[in-house]
Structures are given as C-alpha cells and as structure tokens.
Amino acid sequence: MLTYPHIDPVALELGPLKIHWYGLMYLGGFAAAWWLAKRRAQAEGSGWSREQVSDLIFYCALGVVLGGRLGYVLFYNFERFLAEPLWLFAVWEGGMAFHGGLLGVTAAILWFARKQHKDFFAVTDFVAPLVPIGLGLGRLGNFIGGELWGRATDLPWAMVFPRADALARHPSQLYQFALEGVVLFSVLWWFSSRPRPAGSVAGLFLTLYGCFRFLVEFVREPDQQLGYIAFDWLTMGQLLSLPMVIGGVVLIGWAYQGRGKNQGA
Template identity: 45%
Template structure:
C-alpha cells in the first residue's frame, strides 16, 4: 500500500429521498448530472445562436428558440442510446437472461458510445426536420458535449463506480465495494481530460480561432479528442467485470500474447479508436473546404 492514500469522500449517491407511504422517490447525483448537462448544454447552444459573427456568412444554423426542440431530440438520444449501447456493448448476456433489468436506468449502466450514437441520430433527425445545416448544428452540439461528460464522470465518482486499476500513486483511493486495494480515480481522469480539457480547447477554437466558420471542424475535434483521451484513460481504468477473469485480469477484449498481463485493447478502446479516424476525416474535410 502506498504511504499516502486519499480518503474516498462519503457522498450519498441520493441527494434526497421522498418516502410517500408505499412509494419512495430518490433524486440521485447520477440523474442530476444528465439533467444539468442537457440543460446547460441547451443554454450554451442558445448563446451561440445569438452570436452571428461566429458562423459561416454570419448566419447561425438555428434561431435562438430552436435549440429547445433540439434538446428534446438530444435527451431521447442520450437516454435511449446510452442504455441500449450499454446492453449491447457491455453486458448482453445478463440482460438477455433478465430483460426487465434493461429498463432499470436508475440503477446505473449507461454507455457513452451508445449515448453518443443516440445524440448523432437526434441531431440528424432535428436538422432534417428543420432544414438546418447539419454540420453546423453538429458543431454546436459538439461544443456543449464536454460539459455533459464532465458532470457524468463526476457522478460516476460520487457513485463509487467505474473505478481504476490498483496502483501505488500518491493520489490513489480505496473505493467502496472495490476491495482493499488503493486504485486510480479514473473517473476523475476522464472528467478532466474528456470534459474540462477537451471543452476548453474546443471553446478556444470556436471563440478565438473562428473554427465555427468551418462546418464540421469542431465535430472532428470532439471525435479526435474524446477518442484519444478515452483510449489513454483505459490504461488506468478497470475493465467491466464481465470482461475480466483469472487468465485475463485486465479485461482486454483483444490480447496480443497469451500471458495474463499481455498488452491488448479494452472494449472502451475498441469503441474509441475509430473515433480518432472519424475525427481526422472530419477535420480534413472541414479544413480543405473554402472558409465562409
């Protein structure tokens, strides 16, 4: 055990609970993170629509009141896509045996990649319905996305879930329900890289470098930045239980070698690395087009 281990903050995952006779309702930090991310993201997009000079030909892709409808599409995409993605990508056998658990979203279990695909479909549906320029709408949504990721990963930390691998770094933590070993607080790594750092870079590019005038450029930055950050943090994050075994303790879905500690790729990396290629493709497309 390292000489210094940071204590895990004892924060109740439920902010409050209402007990109404035979029925109880809890507002959890996990749910609040989704709500805050969506609502603040909506307000950020509204603010962008009120700054015409940022957009091609000084014409925003939406009126300031249209992002409210976009919020509905995004909410459905995040919830449905996140849950379906988790069921399909991470634990299909368990949910096939217990299909009723698919709808127990309040118990946790959401896939970022599934939610991301859901948001993409929502943005495409909204842009098609409104006749809005798809790439510019996508750029606006991409700018708001890191804030939602930041809140979501902080909620994972409060829940004491998705913890990291055992380590002896000075900032290691002993997580509830994760055994006595000090571990990487990998949720905070993701919050910092995928949320805070990526968000600051993207907002600087939008407000200072004028990249919103290159439709698709910020979509590319988000794909590239998230794919690289998530792939890196997967080296410190403990893989989901269903992927781990005595012969494969690191939970690599693809292994290059037969030893238990052989180098390999986790499910998170398999799903994230294609985002790097897609991001580079969007950036190449945006940068080779004539700037408006």
C-alpha cells in the same frame, strides 16, 4: 494515499423517491448545454432561433438516454440481454454507455437537421462544444457514486473505493472529468469561437475524446463482465474509441480540404 470522500450517492429523498447525484449531473449537463446553446444562438448571424435550440437540446437529451442505455446493454452486457431481453428496460438498475449515447445523439441531430432543413455538419459543430460539460459532470457523478474506479496503484493520489475492495486505486473518474470535461470543453469552445470549415469542430471532438478515453482506459479497471477483450490489455472502451479517432481525423481532413462549407460559431 488520499482518502476517498464518502458522499451519499443519494442527494435527496422524497418519501420512496430517491434522487441520486448521478441523475442530477445529467440534468445539470442538459441545463448547461441549453444555456450555452441559447447564448450562442443570440449572436448576430447565428442562424439559430430560441425555439430551435430548445428542440435540439430536447432531441439530443432523448438520444443520450435512449442511445446510452441501448449501447450499454448491447456493448457491455449483450449476453444478459439475450438471456433477459426485458432487462433492456430495467433503467433503475443503472447502466449507460457514452458510445451508445453518441450514436443516439447523432441520430437525433440527423432527424433535427432534416426537420429544420439545416446542414447536418452545421448542427454537429453547434452541438459538439456543448457535450463536454455533461461528460465532465457525469464523471463526477461516477466518482460520488464510487463506481467505474481505476486499477490498483501505489501513486500518492490513489484512493480506496469502498465498493471495490481494500486496494488503493486510480481515481480514473477524476482523470476523465479533467480530460473529457474541462480540457475538451476548453479546446472546443475556443476552436469553435471563430468560423471553421463545416465538420471540423465535430471532427476535433471525436478525435480528442477518442484519444482521451483510449488513454484513461489503461488505468481504469475493465468492466468485470467483459475484462480485457484482446491482447490482455485492450478494453471495450478502447475498441469503441478507435473508430472515433479515425473518423474524427478523416472528418477534419475532409473539412479542411474544402469539401465543407465555412460555418460560423
């Protein structure tokens, strides 16, 4: 069994203001996405300006925060929302959901594409390789905060998370960091480094993330307020990931059947 590294989840205190590592991870993800997007925009014939990149990252950041919070409330704590509607705005209590953030970013991209007169799938393919960095950093934030731990196990790399109990558990946050962050970024960055049919990069993102999340959910502790939602094994994370896998496969097939225009990186 490995020893869980006790790291103070508060990175910095400025009087009454506490800055958590999780929040810094979000900022790091947005900063990295902006830097990489700017780098790609500088490539000859990219069709992107510096101002467009800045606007896109800003809109996507809003989509992540607003969609992530709304998704967490509606997907994972809907009963509490019905009892306390104003709890939706209690962001200081924490609570973000990736699938809600994905919907928020999709809406932001749709708005941006219409405003800038760009093809929707050209924008999604531009954004998709930038997302895994934020996902990976977010999972590191979860690990530092000792939250979203895995199920009990006797594997040699198991850890005891103080906020859970005295059981040795899967460090599922690190599994997600590796798969949703490192592996997903590496594959998408390579795949998008040369011209691909429009929609194929976004489709690959949806497919791989959905598969990775579905698999990790088997060793991640279900949300306490929900538990298993069906068959004594299906979690909400798995249920929400299934449409991603299906949609991603369909989108890739649509792109490679010639219905999407070829787009550069």
